[in-house]
Amino acid sequence: MRCAVCKKKAEVYLPHHNLALCREDFIRFFHKRIKKAVDDFKMFSEEDKLLVAVSGGKDSLSLWDSLLKMGYNADGLFIHLGIGDFSKRAFEIVKEFSENRKAELIIINIKDEFGGKTLPELVETTKGVPCKVCGKIKRYFFDRIALKENYDVLLTGHNLDDEAAFLLGNIFNWNIEYLAKQSPALPEEDGFKKKAKPLIYLTEREIAIYSFFNNIKYNELSCPFSKKAKSHLYKESLHQMELSLKGLRIKFYKGFLRNRKLFEKAEKNYTLKPCKICGYPTSSEICGVCKIKIKAEVSEGEK
């Protein structure tokens, strides 16, 4: 197989693009896909100060690596969740990544913010659903740090497979409001900074190839809580269907992007106001994270 661009020996074949590429042309292809998403959805410009939420996984690290190589001003934000070896390994990887590239990394340790409690301890004391508690806490700190440190755009490493799986889940559950909000880029509003997902045109396989070619070490340990996550089930289902219906994920997601306006009219059935305790935008009197803090403290007092 020969590279479609330079005719050298190809190292990868991308079935849904029907494209064979050598290493160098694949890396160029990858950066072009990011640039296309950035331009298509007016995500950010070269002057913007970007904050990349990094987990230690291949998606967020490949995104950060790409943005730095493409000349953007991008810093990283890592939330240390305290989930045993999983978080320990993720932290080591992210720290090494930022040091090797001399890139700025902001670290938030859950234990420092929740009176010495780790995420598993917070889940236990609040009797919450792990992925919901984790998501709530991560979103909170992503938003707060982006605002406090005056970043222009907050970026996440969600890829095409993630977005197609979210979409499937939102349709299965007819979460019209979530469908209205599922966007590659969300504007700055209601006290939140602008958010964007520059990897929406790239599959997990393409990201794995990019991380291999660029020698990006990433956390291969599984989060012990993620086994029960419904998003994995949706992703697996789409993969199973894709085996018989080639290109299904892309058609499904791109079709949604073309028809997103159908859901935009979905009215918000809430208004946001500042949390009475911390000031974070919330639809109730007290935000979800402050509620977790209160519950955790109450449980501790009951012991």
Next chain:
Amino acid sequence: MKVIFEGKEFEIEGKTSVKKILKKFKADELFYIVIDLKNKRLLTADEQPDNDTIIEIKKVMSSG
């Protein structure tokens, strides 16, 4: 040739294509990458690795 798949090592006799190896392990090209560990490069499905090659078939789906 040696094949590493899901952390286990397998021996494959004779020359064969990556496509056939993937089929043997029921691993679709869409969700796996095939790494030539010695030469630190990826292999496409049409390639026929040499007998002394060690390859890893790696699943690309993240697990959380």
